[in-house]
Amino acid sequence: MSAEGQRGQQAADASKIAPAKGKLGVMVVGLGAVATTMIAGVEAVRRGLAKPIGSLTQMGTIRLGKRTDNKSPLIKDFVPLADLNDVVFTGWDIFEDNVYESAAHAQVLDKETLAQLKPYLETIKPLPAVFDQYYVKRLHGTHVKTGKNKKDLANQLIADIQAFKKTVDRVVMIWCGSTEIFMEPAAVHQSIEAFEKGLETDDIGIPPSQIYAYAALSEGVPFANGAPNLTVDIPALIELSKKNAAPICGKDFKTGQTFMKTVLAPAFKARMLGVSGWFSTNILGNRDGEVLDEPQSFKTKEESKLGSLDYIFQPELYPDLYKNIYHKIRINYYPPRGDEKEAWDNIDIFGWLGYPMQIKVNFLCRDSILAAPIALDLVLFLDLAKRTPSLRSIGIQEWLSFYLKSPQTAAGLYPEHDLFIQSMKLKNTLRHIMGADLITHLGLEYYD
Numbered sequence: 001m002s003a004e005g006q007r008g009q010q011a012a013d014a015s016k017i018a019p020a021k022g023k024l025g026v027m028v029v030g031l032g033a034v035a036t037t038m039i040a041g042v043e044a045v046r047r048g049l050a051k052p053i054g055s056l057t058q059m060g061t062i063r064l065g066k067r068t069d070n071k072s073p074l075i076k077d078f079v080p081l082a083d084l085n086d087v088v089f090t091g092w093d094i095f096e097d098n099v100y101e102s103a104a105h106a107q108v109l110d111k112e113t114l115a116q117l118k119p120y121l122e123t124i125k126p127l128p129a130v131f132d133q134y135y136v137k138r139l140h141g142t143h144v145k146t147g148k149n150k151k152d153l154a155n156q157l158i159a160d161i162q163a164f165k166k167t168v169d170r171v172v173m174i175w176c177g178s179t180e181i182f183m184e185p186a187a188v189h190q191s192i193e194a195f196e197k198g199l200e201t202d203d204i205g206i207p208p209s210q211i212y213a214y215a216a217l218s219e220g221v222p223f224a225n226g227a228p229n230l231t232v233d234i235p236a237l238i239e240l241s242k243k244n245a246a247p248i249c250g251k252d253f254k255t256g257q258t259f260m261k262t263v264l265a266p267a268f269k270a271r272m273l274g275v276s277g278w279f280s281t282n283i284l285g286n287r288d289g290e291v292l293d294e295p296q297s298f299k300t301k302e303e304s305k306l307g308s309l310d311y312i313f314q315p316e317l318y319p320d321l322y323k324n325i326y327h328k329i330r331i332n333y334y335p336p337r338g339d340e341k342e343a344w345d346n347i348d349i350f351g352w353l354g355y356p357m358q359i360k361v362n363f364l365c366r367d368s369i370l371a372a373p374i375a376l377d378l379v380l381f382l383d384l385a386k387r388t389p390s391l392r393s394i395g396i397q398e399w400l401s402f403y404l405k406s407p408q409t410a411a412g413l414y415p416e417h418d419l420f421i422q423s424m425k426l427k428n429t430l431r432h433i434m435g436a437d438l439i440t441h442l443g444l445e446y447y448d
């Protein structure tokens, strides 16, 4: 097809994106620190109490056309996203605390802000969760569903979704629950049939996060995963996502240390600077830190955090620079710091003729303050994908890798971890679905 023809086709696709009319229901699995900070934050923004800082969907712009065109609308004015005033929250948790109580316990937002939002936050009470301590050793859930097998539990979640659907126009689900133990794909994950049989026989290979994801995808509901759990990264759920036009994306919010890594590592590679070691350590005192103090949950997180450097550095292409990197990651549970994580990175690099140098990064961050806008953006973009004809049935939305430590890709494709390539991919996807020209950054036309 000619370029002209392609643009015409894209413009026609854009006109077919269903408008974001009515209420968007957001079902959050796990109403802990990240979830309550997102929900309270959305309400604070709706009331004009604060700005949605860190959210690309709310504050970001997108350049259209040439640099000389001076056309950079807000992303939310360019693509039809749900308005924050139309977002309605509900969720599940293994504890009975309402969102106000849980937010107060998490101690991320100050008492004054929470007091202002209390009447609203108190109205959001968790539904009983699907939980099994085998998969998260450090937690003892009290507000949980019981059923004759995992299929029965999935059906109870489906009933929750169907009941919520009656009150809103569209639904998206996001996992903000704890990190489960490390699991690898097994036979039960290979097809929808095997998975459904496994639900009936209580297969040990199916953790709660997969039961929620199965329920969502069965109902045509997009699913995002904020934790590093295996969850939808299996053939059965990828197949279900495509079959029911329920978009999915990668996993594990890219917030602090990995965010910095995927900014710095591409810079070293771009300049052909070598790296011999990268030591990352963290202290963290919230409930997430407590769960990650348990070796099997830590292993899940470690795997997710380790991947990025290897993919960015491509040691097979640059053996002289990156073949012998010693990469180590530590997470230490340290209660006094609560949600205010401190991360240190020591990076041993080398330059011209192999001379060594060091870089130290000390990030004093706030975990949930960084994660909340990511959770919000994922929800809003997945809802957009569900309304977009060219995206809704492709399953994995690779363009959302920008937000995730472990991007998900089609089989055989390596994941793209470089934050700036991810950002370009995201924005070009938005241009593409709206029928606008892609931006290649070639720029020779300015010198004709």
Ligand SMILES: NC(=O)c1ccc[n+]([C@@H]2O[C@H](COP(=O)([O-])OP(=O)(O)OC[C@H]3O[C@@H](n4cnc5c(N)ncnc54)[C@H](O)[C@@H]3O)[C@@H](O)[C@H]2O)c1
Pocket (backbone or CB within 6 Å): 029, 030, 031, 032, 033, 034, 035, 092, 093, 094, 095, 106, 129, 130, 131, 132, 136, 139, 175, 176, 177, 178, 179, 208, 209, 226, 227, 228, 252, 253, 254, 255, 256, 286, 287, 288, 367, 368, 370, 371
């Ligand atoms: N904050 C960040 O920067 C960040 C970054 C990347 C990933 N994450 C991940 O996001 C998740 C949430 O983080 P958090 O700081 O809010 O943790 P948190 O411990 O405060 O909240 C998790 C909540 O999930 C609930 N839960 C656990 N299992 C559940 C189940 N099966 N069903 C329903 N609820 C369940 C817990 O009771 C808890 O309330 C964690 O897995 C964490 O690793 C967080």
